[in-house]
Amino acid sequence: MNNLIYGSYGLLGFELGKWFLEMGESVFHINIGDEFENKQKLEEKQLLFGRNSNFKEIDRMEKMEPIEGKSRVIVPFIDWERFGEGEKKKIIDRLRTHLHIQWQNPTFFFILILLKRDNFEDLKRDFPFLFSESKRLQTIIVPENDRKEPLEEEKEVEIIPLTREIITVIESEKPGDHTVTHMLML
Template sequence: MDRVIIYGTYHFLGFSLCEKLLDEGIQVCGFRLSEEISEDFLEEKKLLIGRNANFEEKMVGSEAVTFMEDSLKSDMIIVISFYDIYYSIDEYPFLILEKILMNINKQYSDVKVIILFPTDFIEDIPEAVNRQFNHLKENEFRIQKIYIPTVFGPWQPSVFLFQQYLLKEFLNAEPKLDKRETTSDAIFIKDIIDLIIKLMKSNEMNDYLIQSNSSGQWFKGAEHLKLKLATNKLAINDLTASGTVNIIKLKESISIIDGLEQQKRHLSRLFQV
C-alpha cells in the first residue's frame, strides 16, 4: 500500500487516518467534501498535515489525483469516511456518498474501496447507494464496508456528547445527546485507526462490524463525566452481524477514562489553556 485517497480528510476519522498514514510515509490525497460542510478546527489540522510532501488536497468533483497518473491501479486504496459525513450534516448525507461513488466510478477502476459506516447502517443503506455499489463492482472495484460505533479521543467532533461536555469549560454550552450518536459502544480513536490500517493492508475483502472487547464502554465514559441523560436515551442497541458481515472484538489499548482525559488535554492545548 503506497497511495491512499481519503474522502473526508479533515473530519474526525478521515483526519486521524490521514495523519497516521503520512507518519508511515504513505502518499495521501485528501478530498474535502464541501466548503459548506463544517470541519472542526480546520486551520489547526491544515497546519499539521498541509506542508507534508506526501499530502495532496482536493475538493470532491475536481480532477483525478495527479500522483496516481503513472502508478499501477492496484497500488491504490480509496477510503470514504461516510461515518464523518453522517455526523457532519443533518440532512441527506447519502446524497454526498452517492456523489462520491459516482465520482470514483468515472475516474478510476479496479481498486480497493473501503467505506467507513456508523453501526446504525449495517442493515439500512438506501437503494440509490446500493446501485452505485453495484456499478463499482461491475467495474471490478473491490468494496469493503467497516461499521464503527461511537469513537472518542482527540479531534472528536462536537456533535458527540463527550466532546460537548469537555467543551463546556471553553464554550459554556449545555451538552445534549444527538439522536445520531450510538450509545451501545465506544472505541478510542487510535485503536480504530490502527485496525482500519491493518484491514487496508490485508488482502481480505470481508465486511466488518467493530465492537469493543469490553461491554458498556460508552456508559462508562458517561458515568466518568457524570453526564445526566434522559432515561429514553439509555437503551443499548444489541448489534449483531449477519450474512457476510463479521464481528471484530477490538481490545482497547487505553481505558475509556484515560482516553477521555487525553481528549480533555488535547482540547486544552487547542484552546491554549
C-alpha cells in the first residue's frame, strides 16, 4: 500500500508515517508547509525517515511520477491548527491544486483528519470535488481538548492512543465520517 501524506513531518503526520513504514508500506511525504514547522524538529524527523528505503520526499513544486497500485492520500489538517491564519491559507491554496490533481487517479482513497467538526463545512467549500464521490473519502474528526490558547509550537505530547485509533479507522477503509474518542492532549 502507498501512503501519500501531505505533511508527514507534522505531529500526527509523522506518527502515521512511522507506523506505515514499520508495517513495510511506502510513504510519500509531500511538502505542503514544511517551512512553517520548527526547523530543529523538522531536521530530526527528516533524519529518521530518510534512512528508510520505503520513504520518498516530494516537494509540492515537483511533478509527481505516477504512483502504481492502491494508494491512500492522507491530509492531517489537525497538524496545521497551531499555524497562523496566513500560513493556513497558504496551505489550503496549495492543497486545492494538489488534491485536485490526485483526485484524477480513481484508485486513490482520501483521508482527511480534522480537529473538530467546525472545519468540515470549510472543507466542503474549499474542496468540493472531494465530496462529489463519497465512496473514496474518509473524514476523521478528533475531539477538541480544553486548551484555551493556540499552540505556539509543537510540544512533546502523548499521541500513541490517538494514533492507534486513527490507524484503525484508516485501515478499515470505510468511507464516510468517523469521530474518534481520544483527544490530542496538548
